[in-house]
Amino acid sequence: MSENEQKDSPEQSSFRKYCRNWLSGHVPLPPAFRLPQSAMEIMTQEQMDYLCRWQKSAYDAGLVGCDYPGEYGGFGRTNCQRIANEEMHRAGTPYFPNVIALGMAAPTLFHHGSEELKKRFIPKILSGEEIWCQGFSEPDAGSDLANVQTFAEKKGDNWVINGxxxxxxxxxxxxxxxxxxxxxxxxxxxGLTYFIVPIKSALGKGVDVRPLIKMTGETGFNEVFFTDLEIPDSYRLDKVGNGWQVAMTTLLHERGAGPLITPTAGGQTSRSSETTYNAMTLVDLAKKSDRLGKTAADDPVIRDRIMSLVIRQRGFMESLRRSRVKGLADHPMRIPLQGKLVMSELVQDIAALALEIEGASATLFIADANAPAGGAWPLAYMNSFGGTIAAGTSEVQRNILGERVLGLAKSK
Amino acid sequence: MAQPSDFGYGMEEQILRAEARKFFKDTCDELRLMDLVAGKTDPHREPECLWDKKAWKKMTDLGWTTLAVPERAGGIGMSAVAVATLVEEAGRAAFPSPLISTINATYVLSACHTKNADAALAEIADNRTAALAVTNRKGSWSSSDTDVSASHANGVITLNGTAWFVQDARKADFFVVAAGSNDEVGLYVVPADASGVTVVPDAIVDLTRDQAHVTFEGVEVGPACTAADPGSGSLALELGLPAVLTMVSADMCGAGEWQLQTTAAYAGKRVQFDRALGYFQAVKHPIVNMMIMIDSARSLVYNAACAMDHEPEFSSVYAHMAKAAAGDMAAFCSGRSVQYHGGMGFTWECFVHLYFKRQMHNQVLYGDAAHHRVKLADFFMGPPRG
Structure with a gap:
C-alpha cells in the first residue's frame, strides 16, 4: 500500500477501490495525433473532442466533482476528489480539457454565484460539456490587473459590455x-464588477475571438473583443463593485491555494509525468549527450547543477506534503502561494539546463529529424515563459508572498 | 516500509515544539544570548566556552537531551522527527549548548548495537554530555581517514593521535572516538578527563559554540569502552551519519527562520526615501527568496528525519538532500540578513552576526552543499568516468 492509501478514511478507501476498478477498463487509447503538454495548449478541435469525451466518461463514472454537492451536479463525497486524481494519475489517463472551468470558474461560482447560476453551470463544467475561459488580462492590465478597462454599462435590467x-x-x-x-x-x-458572459453563442454578435501566435509558432491563446454585448443582470457574480474580491477568489485558486477553502473539482491539469517537468529526466539526457567528446553525465559542473534541480524539485514536493500537516505549515498560505512561482521557475530552469546539456543539438527544433527528444526541450524552454508570466508574473507572485505572508509594505 | 504522509508529526511533536519555543524564549532571547556570548569583541582573544549551565540543567530536567536515546538504554526513544523539531527550535534560538553534539553522538552510539555502546547511551540518559571525535586534520569524517590509532594489548586499548573539529568539546563529558587499528576502525568511549586527553580549543568564528582538537597521548581505556569493535566502527558511523546531517540541517532551518523573521521585521520598520524598506522590490523579492529556500530545506529535513523513522534505506539520500538545501539556504539567508540591516547589520551591536556566524559554521559542518550534491550525483547518476 502507498503512504496515501494508509491514511484513507473508510469512504476514501472504498472509493479508491471503485476508481481503480473502473479505470482498469476505461482509460482511453492514446489518439493517433499528438496531444499538447497541457490543456492550456490545446490547438485543434480533434484534440478537444478527444479530451472532452474522456472528461465526460470520467464524470459519468463519478470521478469528477466527487466532493461537490449533488444539487450542483457533484457526488457529495468527502475528500474523495484527491483519491480520484491519484488513481487517474496512477492509471496514466489523459488530462481533462476543461481546466479553467474546473480550477477557477467552478470555485468562483461556488463562492459568489447565485443558486440559480450554480445549478445551471457547475454540472456542465464537471461533465466538460461546456468549456470555459477566463477574461482577466487586457493590453493595459497585466500585472496591474485592477487596471482593467473593459466596460460594463447598466442598461435597464441588462449590462452592455465593450472592450x-x-x-x-x-x-x-x-x-x-x-x-x-x-x-x-x-x-x-x-469600480470593478464580475460577470459570466457567453462566448460561443455570441460569436459575431458582440463577441469576436482572434487567435494569437506564441513565440513557439503554436497557437493556444487569443484576443477576445466585446462590442455592445448585452447580458442579463443575473449573470453578475456578487454585488456591483465587489469584482475585485471575486477576482481574488479566482486568483487564489489559479495560484494553487484553492483546496484549502473549496472542494476540488477534479483532474490533473497536465501530465505530471511529462518529461520536461521532471529534473530526473536530465540524468538520462546527460548520459546520452556528448559535450565536446565527453559525456555530459561525467562533467562535474553538469552533475552539480542537475542535482541542484533534483533537490529543488524534491524540496517542493515535500513542502506540499508539509503544508497539509498541522503544526508544520506555519502561515496557512505560505506554501500554497509559492506553488505557481516555484514550479514555473523550476520548469524553466530544468529546460534551460537541458539545452546546455544538449549543446549544439539544442539548436534543432521540433521539425528536425535529428533533434534530440524530438525538439521537446527548446519547445519546453520557450513555453516555460508562459508559466512565469501567466497568472501573475513571478515578480507579482513575490510581491504577494512578501506582502501577505511576511507583512512587508505593499509595492505599488 | 513507506513514510506516513504527515511525517509522523503529531500532537506530541506539536506540544514539544510549543514548549521548546517557550523554553528558548524564556532562557535565551536575543538580549540574553548577546550578553552571554558577545561580551568580548577582540578577534585575538583567547577562545571561550560560553554557555548557560543553569538553562542546560533546566533542559536536562525536562528530559530533552534524552529524547533520542533508545528506550533500551533508559532514554525516551522519541522519533527522529520529534528530535528534529527540538533541534530546529534550538537553532532558532542559536542556543549555546552541547545539545546537538550529544544528539549526534547518541545516534552514532545507537547504530553500534553493542552492550558497551548502550552503556554509554545510558550515561546520556543520565544527563551526561557527549561529542563525536571522528574528524581528521583535513576535515574528513570518513572513518578510514582518522588521525587516531588504537592499539590493543593485554585487554588494554591505547589511543594515540588527534581528533579535529570536535563540536562543543569543552562542554562534553565524554568523546566517541574513531580510531584505526591496522586497516580497521573502531569506536571508543573516552571520558574527557581521562589521563592523556587534552582538549585544545580552536579560535572559531561562531560565538554560540565551542570547537577544539582533542589529542590522545597514550590514553589507556578498558575493553568496556569499545562501543564498536575494529571493523564495525565504520558501519556504525555510516549508519549514524544521516542523523548527524539531518540534525545539523534542522538547526540551520531554525536559524534561517530567525534570520527571515528578523529581517522581514526590520524591513517593515526601517524607513528610507519615506518608505519602509520592504516596499522596495529590490529588498522584498530576495526576502521572499529566503522564505522559499527555507521552506524547501525544512521540508527536506522532515523528509529525511521521517525516513530515519520509517524508511531507513533512503535516509542517507534524503539527508544529503537536506544538508545540500540547508547549506545553500543558510548562505543566502545569512548574506541577506546582514545586507538588509544595512550599516547596523555590519556592527557587533546588531544581533544578526550571531546567526550569520552560527550558519557559517553549520554550512561546512559535515560537508557543504557542493559536497552533498557530489554524493547525490554518484547515487543518481553513478560515479563519473574519466
Whole structure:
C-alpha cells in the first residue's frame, strides 16, 4: 500500500477501490495525433473532442466533482476528489480539457454565484460539456490587473459590455467566460464588477475571438473583443463593485491555494509525468549527450547543477506534503502561494539546463529529424515563459508572498 | 516500509515544539544570548566556552537531551522527527549548548548495537554530555581517514593521535572516538578527563559554540569502552551519519527562520526615501527568496528525519538532500540578513552576526552543499568516468 492509501478514511478507501476498478477498463487509447503538454495548449478541435469525451466518461463514472454537492451536479463525497486524481494519475489517463472551468470558474461560482447560476453551470463544467475561459488580462492590465478597462454599462435590467481581453486560453473552444469588468471609472478597485458572459453563442454578435501566435509558432491563446454585448443582470457574480474580491477568489485558486477553502473539482491539469517537468529526466539526457567528446553525465559542473534541480524539485514536493500537516505549515498560505512561482521557475530552469546539456543539438527544433527528444526541450524552454508570466508574473507572485505572508509594505 | 504522509508529526511533536519555543524564549532571547556570548569583541582573544549551565540543567530536567536515546538504554526513544523539531527550535534560538553534539553522538552510539555502546547511551540518559571525535586534520569524517590509532594489548586499548573539529568539546563529558587499528576502525568511549586527553580549543568564528582538537597521548581505556569493535566502527558511523546531517540541517532551518523573521521585521520598520524598506522590490523579492529556500530545506529535513523513522534505506539520500538545501539556504539567508540591516547589520551591536556566524559554521559542518550534491550525483547518476 502507498503512504496515501494508509491514511484513507473508510469512504476514501472504498472509493479508491471503485476508481481503480473502473479505470482498469476505461482509460482511453492514446489518439493517433499528438496531444499538447497541457490543456492550456490545446490547438485543434480533434484534440478537444478527444479530451472532452474522456472528461465526460470520467464524470459519468463519478470521478469528477466527487466532493461537490449533488444539487450542483457533484457526488457529495468527502475528500474523495484527491483519491480520484491519484488513481487517474496512477492509471496514466489523459488530462481533462476543461481546466479553467474546473480550477477557477467552478470555485468562483461556488463562492459568489447565485443558486440559480450554480445549478445551471457547475454540472456542465464537471461533465466538460461546456468549456470555459477566463477574461482577466487586457493590453493595459497585466500585472496591474485592477487596471482593467473593459466596460460594463447598466442598461435597464441588462449590462452592455465593450472592450478587449487578451492572452485568453481556450477562448476558441469556450462556451462561457468569467470576466472582470469596470462599471465605474472613478474608483480603481470598487469600480470593478464580475460577470459570466457567453462566448460561443455570441460569436459575431458582440463577441469576436482572434487567435494569437506564441513565440513557439503554436497557437493556444487569443484576443477576445466585446462590442455592445448585452447580458442579463443575473449573470453578475456578487454585488456591483465587489469584482475585485471575486477576482481574488479566482486568483487564489489559479495560484494553487484553492483546496484549502473549496472542494476540488477534479483532474490533473497536465501530465505530471511529462518529461520536461521532471529534473530526473536530465540524468538520462546527460548520459546520452556528448559535450565536446565527453559525456555530459561525467562533467562535474553538469552533475552539480542537475542535482541542484533534483533537490529543488524534491524540496517542493515535500513542502506540499508539509503544508497539509498541522503544526508544520506555519502561515496557512505560505506554501500554497509559492506553488505557481516555484514550479514555473523550476520548469524553466530544468529546460534551460537541458539545452546546455544538449549543446549544439539544442539548436534543432521540433521539425528536425535529428533533434534530440524530438525538439521537446527548446519547445519546453520557450513555453516555460508562459508559466512565469501567466497568472501573475513571478515578480507579482513575490510581491504577494512578501506582502501577505511576511507583512512587508505593499509595492505599488 | 513507506513514510506516513504527515511525517509522523503529531500532537506530541506539536506540544514539544510549543514548549521548546517557550523554553528558548524564556532562557535565551536575543538580549540574553548577546550578553552571554558577545561580551568580548577582540578577534585575538583567547577562545571561550560560553554557555548557560543553569538553562542546560533546566533542559536536562525536562528530559530533552534524552529524547533520542533508545528506550533500551533508559532514554525516551522519541522519533527522529520529534528530535528534529527540538533541534530546529534550538537553532532558532542559536542556543549555546552541547545539545546537538550529544544528539549526534547518541545516534552514532545507537547504530553500534553493542552492550558497551548502550552503556554509554545510558550515561546520556543520565544527563551526561557527549561529542563525536571522528574528524581528521583535513576535515574528513570518513572513518578510514582518522588521525587516531588504537592499539590493543593485554585487554588494554591505547589511543594515540588527534581528533579535529570536535563540536562543543569543552562542554562534553565524554568523546566517541574513531580510531584505526591496522586497516580497521573502531569506536571508543573516552571520558574527557581521562589521563592523556587534552582538549585544545580552536579560535572559531561562531560565538554560540565551542570547537577544539582533542589529542590522545597514550590514553589507556578498558575493553568496556569499545562501543564498536575494529571493523564495525565504520558501519556504525555510516549508519549514524544521516542523523548527524539531518540534525545539523534542522538547526540551520531554525536559524534561517530567525534570520527571515528578523529581517522581514526590520524591513517593515526601517524607513528610507519615506518608505519602509520592504516596499522596495529590490529588498522584498530576495526576502521572499529566503522564505522559499527555507521552506524547501525544512521540508527536506522532515523528509529525511521521517525516513530515519520509517524508511531507513533512503535516509542517507534524503539527508544529503537536506544538508545540500540547508547549506545553500543558510548562505543566502545569512548574506541577506546582514545586507538588509544595512550599516547596523555590519556592527557587533546588531544581533544578526550571531546567526550569520552560527550558519557559517553549520554550512561546512559535515560537508557543504557542493559536497552533498557530489554524493547525490554518484547515487543518481553513478560515479563519473574519466
Amino acid at each position: 478587449q481581453k487578451i492572452w485568453t486560453s481556450l477562448a476558441m473552444f469556450a462556451s462561457w467566460m468569467i470576466i472582470l469588468c469596470r462599471h465605474d471609472r472613478s474608483d480603481k478597485y470598487k
